[in-house]
Amino acid sequence: MVRKKGLVSILALTVALSTALAGCGGKSDSKADDKGAGTTAPASTTKSEKVEKKDLTFMFRGGTDEQKAYESVVKKFEDDHPGVKVKIIMTTADQYATKLKASITGKSVPDVFYYDPGDLRAYVNSGTLLDLTPYVEKNTNIDINNIWPYGVNFYRYDGNVVGKGNIYGLPKDVGPFAFGYNKTMFEKAGIPLPDKDKPYTWEEFIDVSKKLTKDTNGDGKLDQFATGLNVQWCLQSFVWSNGADWLDATNTKVTIDDPKFTEALQYFADMQNVYKITPTIAEAQTLDTYQRWMKGELAFFPVGPWDMSTYEKLPFDYDLMPFPAGSTGKSATWLGSLGIGASSKTKYPQEAAELVMYLTASKEGMKMLVDAHVQIPNLIDMAKEWAATPGKPENKQEFLDVVNDYGRAIPGTLTYNAEWYNLFFTDIQPVLDGKKTAADWAKDEQPKMQKLLDNALEQEKKSKK
Numbered sequence: 001m002v003r004k005k006g007l008v009s010i011l012a013l014t015v016a017l018s019t020a021l022a023g024c025g026g027k028s029d030s031k032a033d034d035k036g037a038g039t040t041a042p043a044s045t046t047k048s049e050k051v052e053k054k055d056l057t058f059m060f061r062g063g064t065d066e067q068k069a070y071e072s073v074v075k076k077f078e079d080d081h082p083g084v085k086v087k088i089i090m091t092t093a094d095q096y097a098t099k100l101k102a103s104i105t106g107k108s109v110p111d112v113f114y115y116d117p118g119d120l121r122a123y124v125n126s127g128t129l130l131d132l133t134p135y136v137e138k139n140t141n142i143d144i145n146n147i148w149p150y151g152v153n154f155y156r157y158d159g160n161v162v163g164k165g166n167i168y169g170l171p172k173d174v175g176p177f178a179f180g181y182n183k184t185m186f187e188k189a190g191i192p193l194p195d196k197d198k199p200y201t202w203e204e205f206i207d208v209s210k211k212l213t214k215d216t217n218g219d220g221k222l223d224q225f226a227t228g229l230n231v232q233w234c235l236q237s238f239v240w241s242n243g244a245d246w247l248d249a250t251n252t253k254v255t256i257d258d259p260k261f262t263e264a265l266q267y268f269a270d271m272q273n274v275y276k277i278t279p280t281i282a283e284a285q286t287l288d289t290y291q292r293w294m295k296g297e298l299a300f301f302p303v304g305p306w307d308m309s310t311y312e313k314l315p316f317d318y319d320l321m322p323f324p325a326g327s328t329g330k331s332a333t334w335l336g337s338l339g340i341g342a343s344s345k346t347k348y349p350q351e352a353a354e355l356v357m358y359l360t361a362s363k364e365g366m367k368m369l370v371d372a373h374v375q376i377p378n379l380i381d382m383a384k385e386w387a388a389t390p391g392k393p394e395n396k397q398e399f400l401d402v403v404n405d406y407g408r409a410i411p412g413t414l415t416y417n418a419e420w421y422n423l424f425f426t427d428i429q430p431v432l433d434g435k436k437t438a439a440d441w442a443k444d445e446q447p448k449m450q451k452l453l454d455n456a457l458e459q460e461k462k463s464k465k
Helices: 017-024 064-080 093-105 117-125 133-138 149-153 183-189 202-212 231-241 259-273 281-286 289-295 305-311 349-361 363-371 380-387 397-406 419-427 438-463
Strands: 054-061 084-091 112-115 170-176 178-182 300-303 318-321 333-342
Touching: 054 093, 054 349, 064 084, 064 305, 064 349, 064 363, 084 093, 084 349, 093 112, 112 117, 112 349, 117 333, 117 438, 133 349, 149 170, 149 333, 170 305, 170 349, 170 397, 178 183, 178 397, 183 202, 183 318, 202 259, 231 259, 231 333, 259 438, 289 300, 300 305, 318 397, 333 349, 333 397, 349 363, 363 380, 380 397, 419 438
Parallel strands: 054 084, 054 112
Antiparallel strands: 112 333, 170 333, 178 300, 178 318
16 A cells, blocks of 8 residues: 555464475376386485476565565565466556456456455455465464454455455555654754644644644745645544544445534645645645655655665654544554465465465564565564664554554445545545535545445445345
8 A cells, every 4th residue: 555656464474385385286206116116116216206387476566676686586486386386467656457457357366466455345256365374273373363353354244344354465564543743853953743642623733733833934935834734644543533424333324514523524624724734735836745755854744664675765863653633632543464375276286375475474474574674574473572772763563553553444445345435535635625514515426436435345245135
């Protein structure tokens, strides 16, 4: 899940060679010596066993650092599994979903692949995904209880409820979306650093933000801003911390017309239009907010674990803090994930399942990925050790707090498809531009979104028949 021009791993798994050969169904190529025709040759006289070659494909997406990290882990997997070769199919984040669905439609599904948890039900109902349950249960090196429950439950499905039943994938990661701040900017301005345990109220956040929004070179134009938050990845925090949501408890009704929801949406829009603490649309087009953050011109910006390798090169010191809290007084943010699953049509289900487990649940593979600074550990015990180690950001515990405490699933992943949810962000611009109030816009938008949600619910019913 990647945000920037766009936004979520586990116990020791060392597969013995004998297990791999048994799973491969390898056969001896030895024959009885001519002198011993009609008898079974002793083991000491057999010829060397041939290891059957097994070719797998692994399709995934990610940035340059993530690609290099996964290439290294796959190479280690091949070294540990003689005879297995893995062809990597790499795409950019914006192309991935289209290419994966095209391969599914064309019946050329990769053996192992990333997939969005929102597609779980559709892929299980269509028979696309391999049921990994028997492979996980038979692997004594896998302790499912040492994997973040949030991540595992994303890929369980009993035919009716996600989070229960068999396992059709394991989490590539859990992606806690935390709130970062420019520590150097705070110190230069003489403003006390944010409390790592107590979130700002919305009023406190605006007050501090105004102090950090400045014309630093005296040319009459603002060149330092408090923030520049992308609505698609940051609005959730404000809505949820204000006690509202996109859906009701049954996930069958769109609730964006709730006054608590529209209050949060209006607050978000007012950061630009009223409080002037974020760049205008014109200013963002000149230099987008991500680039401004990278240059040290923003005080606050969201941070995901996938950012850590890039943010090591920032020209300033940064750290993590809780998201500002609305009327509930509690921070909220989303907790993403990508699943790694296997095709139900793979020629080598045992090896495909082993690759999934190696990428998500092995101590060796996980350490390589964490050392590359592209994610937090999937393994709970490893994650606790990782959070306590020195390095940027200092408050890595905030990532774990999101996972354990205040992270939630993106609303679009809770339904059969996310068309209704995506429409929200397609149509939201008039509110962000200040051309329409949040309350008026939501009143008009709710029926449109509800119609698409009703269609999704109907599609789900049909897919089960």
